[in-house]
Amino acid sequence: MTHAGKRKHDGTARGAAALDKVPDGLDAHLVVDHGTFRLDIALTAAPGEVVALLGPNGAGKSTALRALAGLTPLAAGHLHLDGTELHRVPPEFRPVGVVFQDYLLFPHLTALDNVAFGPRCQGATKAGARATAAAWLDRMGLADHAGAKPRRLSGGQAQRVALARALATSPRMLLLDEPLAALDARTRLDVRAQLRRHLAAFEAVAVLVTHDPLDAMVLADRLVVVEHGRVVQEGTPQDIARRPRTDYIAQLVGLNLYTGRAEGHTVRLDGGPAVTTTEDLTGQVFVAFPPGAVTLHRDRPTGSSARNLWHCEVAGMETHGDQIRVALTGELPLTADLTTVAAAELGLHPGTDVWATLKAAQTHAYPV
Numbered sequence: 001m002t003h004a005g006k007r008k009h010d011g012t013a014r015g016a017a018a019l020d021k022v023p024d025g026l027d028a029h030l031v032v033d034h035g036t037f038r039l040d041i042a043l044t045a046a047p048g049e050v051v052a053l054l055g056p057n058g059a060g061k062s063t064a065l066r067a068l069a070g071l072t073p074l075a076a077g078h079l080h081l082d083g084t085e086l087h088r089v090p091p092e093f094r095p096v097g098v099v100f101q102d103y104l105l106f107p108h109l110t111a112l113d114n115v116a117f118g119p120r121c122q123g124a125t126k127a128g129a130r131a132t133a134a135a136w137l138d139r140m141g142l143a144d145h146a147g148a149k150p151r152r153l154s155g156g157q158a159q160r161v162a163l164a165r166a167l168a169t170s171p172r173m174l175l176l177d178e179p180l181a182a183l184d185a186r187t188r189l190d191v192r193a194q195l196r197r198h199l200a201a202f203e204a205v206a207v208l209v210t211h212d213p214l215d216a217m218v219l220a221d222r223l224v225v226v227e228h229g230r231v232v233q234e235g236t237p238q239d240i241a242r243r244p245r246t247d248y249i250a251q252l253v254g255l256n257l258y259t260g261r262a263e264g265h266t267v268r269l270d271g272g273p274a275v276t277t278t279e280d281l282t283g284q285v286f287v288a289f290p291p292g293a294v295t296l297h298r299d300r301p302t303g304s305s306a307r308n309l310w311h312c313e314v315a316g317m318e319t320h321g322d323q324i325r326v327a328l329t330g331e332l333p334l335t336a337d338l339t340t341v342a343a344a345e346l347g348l349h350p351g352t353d354v355w356a357t358l359k360a361a362q363t364h365a366y367p368v
């Protein structure tokens with residue numbers, strides 16, 4: 001992947017001038033006022049980079065995407081794409097392609113004419129636009145469906161036509177709103193893999209909005225997590241999964257997450273007990289551990305090598321994949337994953353008194 005900031009410097013005056021140029025890609029500060037809801041996020045993306053806006057319902061993701069597309073006005077901030085101020089460019093003249101959640105294909109046009117629509121609007125001849133559209137449909141593996149009307153396309157095919165339609169205009173920024181949300185689970189798997197390949201081949205900026213962490217992690221190079229109209233964390237999927245900074249993200253990636261004050265290998269959790277960790281830190285920290293790292297016992301264990309031991313009560317249980325996810329309250333509220341056999345052997349039910357152990361090596365502490 002290219003990166004906007006990394007420009008070659010040839011040491012000449014021209015090289016120096018190029019360095020002064022505003023970097024290519026997206027540089028936005030989006031402020032949108034919806035009365036009771038205010039969006040205020042900074043967003044950057046380099047050409048070739050795929051950025052996912054991830055967040056719970058109502059976080060402001062669609063509002064951000066609409067602002068990027070020019071469909072919602074900015075109350076303040078700026079919107080630069082490849083050094084051009086897009087803010088004042090009418091939506092139809094922006095070099096931006098949008099794939100909407102329900103694709104919004106023209107029902108009366110064939111797949112080919114849906115895709116040809118953009119190039120035609122950009123001034124291509126009818127034959128030229130159709131040739132461009134045919135090439136895109138071919139690239140999407142849809143050459144055989146060029147003459148089909150949208151109602152005859154499957155969800156996955158319609159999604160690819162919508163993507164082809166957005167890409168056929170050679171946009172400098174591709175916006176995707178919940179690109180896989182309209183698909184059933186089986187189709188989703190295939191379409192996700194295809195979309196990943198198309199996004200990887202796309203050389204300009206791509207921003208996608210999703211509340212599905214798997215879509216975000218698979219499709220994006222970088223995640224920007226939005227809650228209540230603000231960015232709460234951004235980074236690579238790996239970094240976010242390893243070091244969540246809010247409860248929402250911790251739940252998303254399936255980790256128990258706490259804050260506390262570290263002194264060496266001991267973290268005194270805010271309003272809770274101490275946790276022994278392998279990291280040697282000082283000051284405010286996060287402590288995270290996966291539910292699968294917790295072991296439950298009916299009797300207080302003796303001789304366990306685990307450094308952490310808490311007295312808890314089962315608050316609830318639910319199936320989680322092929323495991324049982326147990327919610328615990330007590331000394332430390334936490335979630336534990338057990339095999340069905342282990343849960344049966346322990347005879348767990350809401351209200352059961354249990355002891356939870358956790359090895360220091362399975363915790364992860366990092367500065368706030």
Ligand SMILES: Nc1ncnc2c1ncn2[C@@H]1O[C@H](COP(=O)(O)OP(=O)(O)OP(=O)(O)O)[C@@H](O)[C@H]1O
Nearest residue numbers: 034035037055056057058059060061062063064211
């Ligand atoms: N045109 C509008 N006028 C007033 N309020 C709006 C408008 N559009 C969105 N909102 C409000 O802005 C907030 C953010 O909505 P938005 O659709 O951007 O969230 P989201 O993160 O995309 O959520 P979802 O995942 O449910 O689509 C919500 O509280 C919503 O009610």
